[in-house]
Amino acid sequence: MRRSLRLCNKRKTHVVPLDLQIEILNRLPAKSLVRFMVVSNSWQEIIGSKSFIRSFPFRSLTQAQPLRFLLALHDKDDQTGRLSCSFFTSSYSLSSSSTSLPTTFLSKITFPLHCRAPSYSYRSYYVNGLMNIGEIVCNPCTGKTISLPRYKRPTFSTRFFGYDPVNNQYKVLCITPHRHSRQCDFQKIKFVTFQVFTLGAKPKTWRFIDCDIPHRTWSKCLCIDGSVYYIAYTGGVTMSMMGFDLNSEKFDIFARVSEDMKASPYFVSGSRTLINYHGKVAIAIQPCYCESPRIDLFVFEEGKQDYKEKSFDNLPQLHLHVKSVINQAGDDIIFAPQHSRTEATVIHHDLKGASFKMMKFEVDVKGDWFTDSNCFVGYEESLMLL
Numbered sequence: 001m002r003r004s005l006r007l008c009n010k011r012k013t014h015v016v017p018l019d020l021q022i023e024i025l026n027r028l029p030a031k032s033l034v035r036f037m038v039v040s041n042s043w044q045e046i047i048g049s050k051s052f053i054r055s056f057p058f059r060s061l062t063q064a065q066p067l068r069f070l071l072a073l074h075d076k077d078d079q080t081g082r083l084s085c086s087f088f089t090s091s092y093s094l095s096s097s098s099t100s101l102p103t104t105f106l107s108k109i110t111f112p113l114h115c116r117a118p119s120y121s122y123r124s125y126y127v128n129g130l131m132n133i134g135e136i137v138c139n140p141c142t143g144k145t146i147s148l149p150r151y152k153r154p155t156f157s158t159r160f161f162g163y164d165p166v167n168n169q170y171k172v173l174c175i176t177p178h179r180h181s182r183q184c185d186f187q188k189i190k191f192v193t194f195q196v197f198t199l200g201a202k203p204k205t206w207r208f209i210d211c212d213i214p215h216r217t218w219s220k221c222l223c224i225d226g227s228v229y230y231i232a233y234t235g236g237v238t239m240s241m242m243g244f245d246l247n248s249e250k251f252d253i254f255a256r257v258s259e260d261m262k263a264s265p266y267f268v269s270g271s272r273t274l275i276n277y278h279g280k281v282a283i284a285i286q287p288c289y290c291e292s293p294r295i296d297l298f299v300f301e302e303g304k305q306d307y308k309e310k311s312f313d314n315l316p317q318l319h320l321h322v323k324s325v326i327n328q329a330g331d332d333i334i335f336a337p338q339h340s341r342t343e344a345t346v347i348h349h350d351l352k353g354a355s356f357k358m359m360k361f362e363v364d365v366k367g368d369w370f371t372d373s374n375c376f377v378g379y380e381e382s383l384m385l386l
Helices: 004-012 018-026 030-036 039-047 048-054 188-192
Strands: 066-075 083-092 100-102 104-110 124-127 130-133 136-139 144-147 158-164 169-176 193-198 208-209 220-224 227-235 236-245 251-255 271-277 281-288 294-300 307-312 321-326 332-336 345-350 354-361 372-377
Touching: 004 083, 018 039, 018 048, 030 039, 039 048, 039 220, 048 100, 083 354, 124 158, 124 169, 130 158, 158 227, 220 271, 227 251, 227 271, 271 321, 281 321, 321 372, 332 372
Parallel strands: 100 354
Antiparallel strands: 066 083, 066 372, 083 104, 124 130, 130 136, 136 144, 158 169, 169 193, 193 208, 220 227, 227 236, 236 251, 271 281, 281 294, 294 307, 321 332, 332 345, 345 354
């Protein structure tokens, strides 16, 4: 930056070099950048370019970044029945002693009229600054939304959301099984159809794609490094971790689900959460209600069978769900309620010290009451214009 300023002064010109403009813009919040796109054609080209969006936000490699949360509070209008969602963001340092999390309001979106199901019935995925909630995709930072194209039998379909960093594209994968097939009915798994929708593509339609690996989804998904991962039945009672490459749009069996994992307590009846465990796909299995709370953490590696990384036994009775395991040593767990109508909280559990700390988001909501809350860890702003 100093070199660019020296060149600017030496030439005695008021024109700011392009590299300096990009670096300055990269340090600004996304909301400001969206407004600045109307300043000039050159700024619109810079901010809207794929390279700039891909590189945003600017980060110093030598500066430790705090943990950032994205809080989504759902509400429903009693008179119209319309669903809405308000987004807040907050930062947290693991060394902090505070039990409150000040928040910054981002935006509020209103669902389309046809979306009247309870908010907790929609699967929500957050990936690289954008969120997929049921039949819409939204940018929490800008408040902009788009509705996914309609398709047949949405009740029976499963949608997964992911980001392809190679082409800077967001895609939705829709998997629709045979209407009358059961979860383990492998004879009818071959009738499953697969469709993909690419945000920003024209025409705005679903595309049918081929899959030569018959399977039926069993879990939610997780997106890491341009691939969507999920557990599925791949034959009888055989289960596998499926991988879907968002760039090539090809499926593969990423890893096998072991009998040890299926024999884990609460594998069927408990909570199963796919998490990013230091860049690897992992699943945290925990009971929904149990006198002795426990978490079994299994990690998947490509071409191998899952292995148990560790079990956490010294847990408080929280009745919460794992959101993330953080720190290189995997010594901290972030919990959050699956659904809450009264307060928005997260729990930071330090396994080294066997201690936990409850932190409440400081949000200004009407009557301190909402129909549902959801918390996502690792929030980043996105410039993607929907």
